[in-house]
Amino acid sequence: MKPKIKIGNFEAACLLLNMLASKIILDFPRTVAEDAGSAGWLMVFLVSVAVFCIFFLISRLYKRFEGNDILDIGERALGETGKAIVGLLVIVQFMVIIPIVLRQFSEDIKVISLTVTPISGIILLFCIGMITGAYLGIETLARIHALAVPVLAAAFVLILAMSVRRFDLSKITPWLGLGPGVILKKGVNNLSIYSELIVLFLVMPFLHKQSDYSGIGRYGIVLSGLFFVLSSISYLLIFQYPMATEFFLPMYQLARSITIGRFLTRIEAGFILIWASSAFLYLSSGLYFVTRLFQKSFGLNARKPLIIPFAILIFTLSMVPENLYSTLQIEMSVYRKYAWMITLLLPLIILIIASIRAGGKKKKEGMEWS
Amino acid sequence: MVIKRDIKKTILLFIILTLLFISGCYDSIEVDDMAYVVSIGFDKGINGNLRMTLLFAVPVAVGVGVEIGEIGESTTIFTVEAPTIFGGMNIANTVLSKRVNFSHAKLIIISSELAREGVEKYINAFIRFREFRPHMYLGISRGSAGEFLKNTKTILEVNPAKHFELLFESYEYTGLLPNSRLEDFYTKMECTCDQPVAALLDVSRLEDTNDLQADLSAAKTTDRDIVMEGDYKAGEIPVVFDTKINSMGMAVFKADRMVGELNGRETLLYLIVTGNLVNAVYSLPDPEKKTSASGIFQDKTEKINYISIRLSQARKPFITVKMKQDIPSISLHVSLEGDILSVDSDTDYSTGEELAQLEEYMSGYLEKDILEFMEKTRDVFNSDICATGKSIKKTFLLWDDWINFRWMDKYEKSEFQVYAKVSIRRSGITIKQIPVQHLKGEAK
Numbered sequence: 001m002k003p004k005i006k007i008g009n010f011e012a013a014c015l016l017l018n019m020l021a022s023k024i025i026l027d028f029p030r031t032v033a034e035d036a037g038s039a040g041w042l043m044v045f046l047v048s049v050a051v052f053c054i055f056f057l058i059s060r061l062y063k064r065f066e067g068n069d070i071l072d073i074g075e076r077a078l079g080e081t082g083k084a085i086v087g088l089l090v091i092v093q094f095m096v097i098i099p100i101v102l103r104q105f106s107e108d109i110k111v112i113s114l115t116v117t118p119i120s121g122i123i124l125l126f127c128i129g130m131i132t133g134a135y136l137g138i139e140t141l142a143r144i145h146a147l148a149v150p151v152l153a154a155a156f157v158l159i160l161a162m163s164v165r166r167f168d169l170s171k172i173t174p175w176l177g178l179g180p181g182v183i184l185k186k187g188v189n190n191l192s193i194y195s196e197l198i199v200l201f202l203v204m205p206f207l208h209k210q211s212d213y214s215g216i217g218r219y220g221i222v223l224s225g226l227f228f229v230l231s232s233i234s235y236l237l238i239f240q241y242p243m244a245t246e247f248f249l250p251m252y253q254l255a256r257s258i259t260i261g262r263f264l265t266r267i268e269a270g271f272i273l274i275w276a277s278s279a280f281l282y283l284s285s286g287l288y289f290v291t292r293l294f295q296k297s298f299g300l301n302a303r304k305p306l307i308i309p310f311a312i313l314i315f316t317l318s319m320v321p322e323n324l325y326s327t328l329q330i331e332m333s334v335y336r337k338y339a340w341m342i343t344l345l346l347p348l349i350i351l352i353i354a355s356i357r358a359g360g361k362k363k364k365e366g367m368e369w370s
Numbered sequence: 371m372v373i374k375r376d377i378k379k380t381i382l383l384f385i386i387l388t389l390l391f392i393s394g395c396y397d398s399i400e401v402d403d404m405a406y407v408v409s410i411g412f413d414k415g416i417n418g419n420l421r422m423t424l425l426f427a428v429p430v431a432v433g434v435g436v437e438i439g440e441i442g443e444s445t446t447i448f449t450v451e452a453p454t455i456f457g458g459m460n461i462a463n464t465v466l467s468k469r470v471n472f473s474h475a476k477l478i479i480i481s482s483e484l485a486r487e488g489v490e491k492y493i494n495a496f497i498r499f500r501e502f503r504p505h506m507y508l509g510i511s512r513g514s515a516g517e518f519l520k521n522t523k524t525i526l527e528v529n530p531a532k533h534f535e536l537l538f539e540s541y542e543y544t545g546l547l548p549n550s551r552l553e554d555f556y557t558k559m560e561c562t563c564d565q566p567v568a569a570l571l572d573v574s575r576l577e578d579t580n581d582l583q584a585d586l587s588a589a590k591t592t593d594r595d596i597v598m599e600g601d602y603k604a605g606e607i608p609v610v611f612d613t614k615i616n617s618m619g620m621a622v623f624k625a626d627r628m629v630g631e632l633n634g635r636e637t638l639l640y641l642i643v644t645g646n647l648v649n650a651v652y653s654l655p656d657p658e659k660k661t662s663a664s665g666i667f668q669d670k671t672e673k674i675n676y677i678s679i680r681l682s683q684a685r686k687p688f689i690t691v692k693m694k695q696d697i698p699s700i701s702l703h704v705s706l707e708g709d710i711l712s713v714d715s716d717t718d719y720s721t722g723e724e725l726a727q728l729e730e731y732m733s734g735y736l737e738k739d740i741l742e743f744m745e746k747t748r749d750v751f752n753s754d755i756c757a758t759g760k761s762i763k764k765t766f767l768l769w770d771d772w773i774n775f776r777w778m779d780k781y782e783k784s785e786f787q788v789y790a791k792v793s794i795r796r797s798g799i800t801i802k803q804i805p806v807q808h809l810k811g812e813a814k
Binding site: 038121174239242 | 772
């Protein structure tokens, strides 16, 4: 049975964009500087081009399976077991990144705003938002994304525009940073910055016009790629390598440095609200997708009863890292190493298998008819 | 069913409204529970301690304004000795009835005695702690930082924070101070092709006009044998004023250590070379060298005529570095424009050949000044404060190659070629100058 819930192309693109680009608010510009030095922006550009090409390939293969999500493809490729395996892999991916992001956003808020509030209290507040969002479902979430993402994008562009006068081209030199070898090696791990692209393969059945998935994905990648490159290049044009690797929150640091005359000197206060909105949307959508994946993978009737247990699990996992640095380490050394395989390789492999099997079946049917 | 739905909606609305109003209750601090630091001074303390002088704003005095005679009441001073900055803050918190807050602090002053030992640990602490704003001003006091703050009287501006802001923003129309912000200092300190500078501060020793003679005699003279208005450093300026604090010139650093001082005139040249000049009044002797009026500050037998020009940047300076064997050859092209403010002599420099003559003279004059200044950064300080290394950094592809090139070591062997171009654009609200003696004869 096809779901009754429908989301428009713009809403889906906004959902995808926020899922992909919300890491800019966190540590993204700093991590790319750590990886490739002054050429961090170049590495991000190359990674974006590579992901665009891989997605082009995936979308060509997907054409045959329009309207099916990644679990359905898994089922077509490898049967019920394949569906469960694919579901579990994607759940694992989400269950690694969501607690990390939850902890990071909470730590951000603690460092810059609620300095004496216990971290568990802040995480709990985020969890309430997540639970509410997940209860409301994908349709509501996608619509809120459509409202919030243009504002978030405008705020981001505003920060960069107000930082332009402090740009210094010499700060992104030497042009190849830590070298082409390092860019390529670290670039592979950085394919994982697009790990949330998996969301597109999950919302496929909800799209109004299912044939538009390719366009949504392309726009999502191009726009998020643009934001990734702009954020990393702007950050490096102001804070040169290796100084760029020192700041915990690069975009916050950029906003902190902006002054307009003698009166507007603390504009970052306004951005905290916007950033928290982005975090709420990301985390709520994440919790929604985890519960949906679990429900579909194991053929459960209802999704909503899963929300509270998964929220408790995410809360607990987010409290596991001993400190902020450990959280960042998990993301850098574990998540980024493997997430791209689930997002880009897994769909490619199961699509190839499903296509071969579908082709074989068609051939067989054709032979029977003749 | 409808009633049940209404109850649900009411509860939800109640929760949302409650969330709105109780947010921030847990860690809230009332505005008047805090003591706001306007400026902090750091001196060397006893037994390796740090002596911290905090200048607090007294909000009541600042907020409601003051009566005549109560001007000094908008601030209060607190001095503490502690091994660390935050140790000092902790002591202050136990002594004061309010919690110390740095989020409105405008100025950090470090004594030159401390600065010569290295400021990295202090700067790192400021950058790490969120209450210190990146655009705070940073000054180096030639004497004690505490004394500087004690002598601060906010006479023309009752708000102490605005007083410091205006003081440090004056570089935009005097050119005698650098733009000395905390974040810029940190960025330059951590840069591989630039060195930091900070504004130079001191307390004047002049009590009345009788002391001016001694100050003028002690002022640095150039090989031109005249002392111009910017040829002073803070504390040496020939001014008599109710507030004794002075700011002129800049402290030069090599990495995090202060290595020297530059006077106001040299600071102006620094602003020109780094492309940070906004506006500045620049006086120079008249090329005609006629004798009719008395010099500005001199009491010499030969009277010198001066020309005052308001200088601004026409184009960003263009710097190129070429390596000749292992010696950097640095070419500096500066392009400025000026407005004539005053001419002491009878020569009319507003138009024609005289205008071209003045432009050429001024370009040559500046070229010589800039060359001397650049040589000083090389020979005396061995510190690339003008970031000439940026130009050669752009020719490198790999970070390791750039680091192994060791630009900072190569700077001391640099050779300079300076090309200055000054275009006079305006001559005030007059277009010509008719000398009185042309109208009334030599005897006037």
